[in-house]
Amino acid sequence: MVSVKRAAFTWVVLLVMLAASASAQELTQLPPRVVSVTPEPFATNVDPWLEEVTVTFDRPMNPDGFGFGGVRWTGVFPGVRDAAPTWRDGNTTCVLPVSLVEDSTYAISVNDTQNRGFVDADGVPACGFAWVFATGERTPEQLPPHVVSSTPEQGATDVDAGLRELTVTLDRPIAPGDHSWVIYRGSGLYPGYRGGEVTLSEDRMTAVLHVRLSPGTVYALGVNDLRYNGYKDIYGRPVLPFGLCFKTAD
16 A cells, blocks of 8 residues: 555656656766765775865766755765865866864765756766765764665666666665655656556565666666655665666667
8 A cells, every 4th residue: 555655755756757858858878977986985984184075977077067965864064165166187076175073974965856966068967976984983884774786787778678677775674664766857767657666675675666668768766865765774764865877778
């Protein structure tokens, strides 16, 4: 039985799909995506005197746009107030000035569902990304639950259009209950459909979205974001947002 909250979320998804479909359907290539960051995701004992954080994309980006944000339930946003990000390496690497303190956990998002500021030269928003690091010692359990693999893989370009299940596997079991699959407007189509089932694997390590795909189509979606964070671990801690973009084979 579908809860009222879940049903309402489904209609939100449908409305956003309609609004985004015109631009998303025109995409013939994958949207921009993050290929590396510093500090690395889940790094611990990071030097608290570090003065900049970097995000590198797979292509040159529009230097006038920025899409940094925080993940409030996970850690502190490290950016310096009134200090503007800059670009280098041919506008592929964005540099964020930061101010850190000892023994703190920091979290940064890149293009969530509300803030789509990072765009390439054609105005296509980058696929969502988020990461965490700490200036103190942390065990894996002290850091947020997160996606470790997906099917299709991130950035895949030859996905079988006959695929009927999209999966993301986490580093720990997911609590039963609500879910949050989200749309990245302008980065691709959403592969779910009205009435499409959302399930968990028996060990609750893998979330499954039942999908309908079309050949030669770019898709973009995510698990959790700042507004919808239904996926949580057994202690009620929301999963770190994860964006997934792929294209089906012609």
